[in-house]
Amino acid sequence: MKKLSIIVPVYYNAENLLPLYNDLREKVFAKLTWNYELVLVDDGSKDASYSVMQELAKLDSKIVLVKLSRNFGEHAAILAGLSKCSGDCAVRKAADLQEPSEMILDMLEKYETGNKVVLATRADRDEPATQKALSSLYATIMQKIALPTMPKGGFDSFLIDRQIIDLLVDMQEKNTSLMGQVLWSGFQTATVPYTRRKRTIGTSRWTFSKKVKLALDSFYGFSSFPIKLVSGIGILTSFASVILLIVTLVHKCMGIITAEGYASLLIILLMGIGLIMLSLGVIGEYIWRIYDATRKRPPFIIDEQK
Template sequence: MPKLSIIVPCYYNEANIPITGPELIQNEANFPADVSFEYVLVDDGSKDATWAALQSFRRQHPDKVTLVKLAGNVGSYNAIVAGMAAATGDCMAVITADLQDPPELLAQMYAHWQQGFKLVLANRADRDEALPQRAISNTFHWLMRRIALPGVPAGGFDMVFFDRQLCDEVVRMQERNGNVFYLLVWLGYPYVSIPYRRRRREIGKSRWTVSKKIKLFVDSLLAFSFFPVRAISVLGLLLGGAAALYGLFLMVLRLTGAPEPEGWTTLMLVLLLVSAFQMIALGIIGEYVWRGLDAARQRPMYVVEKLEKADTLSSLKVR
């Protein structure tokens, strides 16, 4: 009797939970009758009534619902890892609390898992969002495909289905400042991808600010690619080559007696260009060094304030 753990990170989702919870329960009808369910909902340091809404949902289904309350906001991906650590299923799925990703896909993903795929992705072929949001998201995932993880599905994916083995690997690594979805792909297991159209958010307001999106891009890029460091080396070589050519040019002018270029503007332009390159290079190297320091300190990715496990005996009942 396989057990499916559905992990739902929650952050300021008090209005979503009363709708998302029943929809997930209703979606069980799309699965084979022998599947048992566990819902692991993680409150990522919300300051509204999200925790109260989660407790209300658990009271309705004490045999299926596990709640994890984190002491502070650590970000969606760290909250997902906290949910993975608390989950007990044979297979796992991650879905957002705002239902932008359709729960109906979970049954298809489960069918692929039964066929032997340990990782199933639901990639966004399109999305019901404003043009600027689509452009930013598509650019981010295009860059990740080009320079970090070639071959990942276009459009990105926030809905994944994976085996217990992958869950244990990710929890064991405890990787900080990364992207847990790309980390699942990085593990190297064969996967299948299901395209879908992402819905518009109908309830509540997204907490993905511009600064969080920039941090996610930097974290994802540095976690899976050495391209930034390699780019520094290439640009350094190009600048060095340009300086050598310019030096030869000045030498020829001196030997031939031709007038040499003069001017404060030219000197300052070159100085500012080189200085800017040096500062950018130091910043990129500093990002890598800081991540190394953060990993070496071995501080926890999250702190669990409260953990309310599902009733183990009741959760073993078949629907």
């Protein structure tokens, strides 16, 4: 019998875990024709999440526990779960109950028709308009400059074949987007739309700074656009400088300029310094990623596994 692995990254989700397990048991496990395992990955939670995970494991022998030594981030936690799962395919499931559990069956159905990747795309979300706008903006920008196959509105959950699981685990990339890697792999892909629910239990730890980091990792990890943009600005600035130089020389020869232009000189200096700093910042982001990769530190460290 084929086996499905359900990977759930856990970070300060002590209150969600029992409702999540009951929801999965009722809406997924009871209807599955496949064998399955539920892989819970504690991403360095400081609440009672791991204790609840241990209690659930006593109730169900198909639950696999993975505890990371500290908080490495959600994508690293998912990767840790993928490295320990044994299924023919694996699906990422959020612990916050904002995704309908039954969509896993829909994703599995699409997988059985020959698709090696199935994305759970956000058709709508019961969340504030600002959050919707930011999410849509991120997906649109990624689609335009980095990953053309990014679905409109983006996605969080996915189902992938064992071939892709092994690929992602072998890559061991850091400072990257796991979702971007799934899209980058280029395998036959299907989508399952769903409405993201409003969170009713607990508080989200998906902070603005983490969202910004994900956006930067996605841009720098899958697009050369930032460095091309800086190069383009540099070329335009060079042309503008040459034109300004010619105009200045002509005016000087015609006697229009009788004194040094302090304001003009200051503006040019500030623009030049700003451009140099911007260029160094973009180049520095790429150099940091090269340096981080050469150190070969693992993207996650497993403390316990049961």
